[in-house]
Amino acid sequence: MFGARKKKSTVMILEPHQFNIVGVLGNTQSNLLLSVRQISLLVFMLLLGASLSVQSAVVDRFTVQNNAQNLNLVFHLDARPDHKIFKLTNPDRVVLDLKATEIAHGLELQANHQAPIDRIRYATRADGLLRVVLDTSRQVDVLDQVRKSSSGFELVISLRKSGVIQSKEVKVTSVKAAPQQSKARTQVRHYRDLIIAIDAGHGGKDPGAIGKKGTYEKDVVLKIARDLHGLVSKEPGYQSVLIRKKDVFLSLRERIERARNLNADLFISIHADAADNRKATGSSVYVLSQHGASSEAAKRLAQRENAVDLLGGVSLKDKEDTLAHVLLDLTQRHTQDVSYAVANSVRAQLGEIGALHRNRVEKAGFVVLKSPDIPSILVETAFISNRADEKRLLSSKFQKKLAKSLLMGVKNYFYKHAADDTIIAVLRKREHIIRSGETLSGIASRYKIRTTSLRQYNKLKSDVLRIGQILKIPVSET
Ligand SMILES: [Zn+2]
Missing domain, CATH: 2.60.40.3500 (Immunoglobulin-like)
Incomplete structure (x- = not known):
């Protein structure tokens, strides 16, 4: 942990060099290419000017x-x-x-x-x-x-x-x-899996919206979430976790905290829409609104004296006001940009299998989207209040189709933007650079391929690997 001394951190913020970093982040294009981990590094750099104290x-x-x-x-x-x-x-x-x-x-x-x-x-x-x-x-x-x-x-x-x-x-x-x-x-060092936190909306005492035929939103969204979980788990380079596995009630803040404890790379909340107008139909994808983000920032800054809040492993608790604000702002802005890009990618896929309710990604102040450091989207899969949509939501075929398109949307985004330390980045380049401690079978299992395929694909005469050697990774067999 890094304890910032108030005076030093104030001086540091005024250095033009630091403003450069902020400037780069203000540019949307560069922003999308930065991972949360890279943001942590920036946060770390921002804090380097401050004194370090060793805490036991x-x-x-x-x-x-x-x-x-x-x-x-x-x-x-x-x-x-x-x-x-x-x-x-x-x-x-x-x-x-x-x-x-x-x-x-x-x-x-x-x-x-x-x-x-x-x-x-x-x-x-x-x-x-x-x-x-x-x-x-x-x-x-x-x-x-x-x-x-x-x-x-x-x-x-x-x-x-x-x-x-x-x-x-x-x-x-x-x-x-x-x-x-x-x-x-x-x-021991490995490329890492991306972690997708899948949140089935509502649950337990909260049924969510209820369809004309009596369909509960909490039930259909859990099925879609489970389908998605199954699909993501089979993907090389991905791990997925269900925020709720069964019909239980969880508070919205608890859902966020679960995703943050998992260090998730993405949080997807799955819902079904309802409207008084029974004709309303189609899918929508939401991200957090600017107002929602600002009020969350204000809340987290106000609470930081009482509770330890962490951004990329850095505590806001002992930071001077301006510094805490900058750290939170940097992180939030990055998170919002990634959320928006993922939402667009998912929305494009949903448009392939059914109607879209509106012609753009929507923004709202949903609490469940308020993680400052985890890109988060909320998907209204269809209108449970619409007769035809309700029927489709009940069909396991449509549930699977929805899960598949959510997966495709997520994959399309991360294929282009995953950070260099991820398996997805390796798969993009199809090149794995050997690090110390690695074995051929270990590498094969990480990419969900057979050792023999890996050996043949690289025309290896023996299983002796050198540090820095580059292995080409064949397309997964799963
Ligand atoms: Zn809902």
Whole structure:
């Protein structure tokens, strides 16, 4: 975390160089090419002028989640962790270093021998570094993720259960390994999936609009959301999460917070429209209005003294007014531009399968669209109050068609604009640059293709990979 000293940050804002950054962001074209992560970097740069203060973090809880694909170790911390993770071999182990971190008194880190972990060891060094060593029964793929939680932060270390790395495969060894480290030291870094948060509107005690035949909006939109979830999950480079999986009530703010905790790249809220005029028909796509964005900014700025609010991992809490305002404004403007572009792309696809209610993307102050840092759109799929639309909404064929066109709209946008650290960007170029720690089978599974296809496509004579080597990625077989 970065604590800005008031005087310094004021001076920094007045530097012409900083205004250049703001100027670039004001240009819509450049704006669309920036990812939320790049915005975080800008935010970081804006804050570099301010003094840095090292804050210690405390692990106050440790939980182990075992699911079909992964064993997840969750470190619950009271502050954002500053961590590094890497693998060592012979014997196989994963090492997690957390800077300036303590373990709460009496807390023990234990996984009770859940595969692939044999044992967890840990110790705090004199300089405050907490080192956690996971002794594993074999080589494993590891992913790390930091997410915000209600009580602070969660560092999730996911050990992949499937895709066991075969012994005949050769691991890439980092050329930058420190001399005192084992030669087999490898770093864990991957291109990332885009995360799509799918929100089925209403639910539980809130049925949403009700059709003439008694169709509940909450039911049809959940079906469309599930269809979309199924489609997105099959796409290489994408992960999708349903904000509500079943017929439950969630507040609008809770929906936003769930998407933000997931670090989603896009939030799609799915609804069905209703109007007194029973003739009203067709689909609409909404983004947040300027008024909605401004009032949200005012609200977040007003609340920042009471609650920790984060933008790209940076707290607004201790920022001087002008700086906090600039940070929020930069982030919001980027988010709105991306939302608008995605909305247009989705709207174009909806126009292919049915009528559009209006001739443009619409803007409104819907609360659910108010994430300052996650591009968000709301889709009114059709009018449940219209007899013909209601009938179509009830048909599973039309539900699937809607899901398909939402997917196409999303894909068309991200294919052109996904940030360089994403799998989609790699698929666009169809080139994967080998990083340390990667294996052929690991890469194949990331792109949802077979190892043999990858080997043949690149005419590889062996599975030995070099750092910096470029592999061509064939079109997915799924
Ligand atoms: Zn609705």
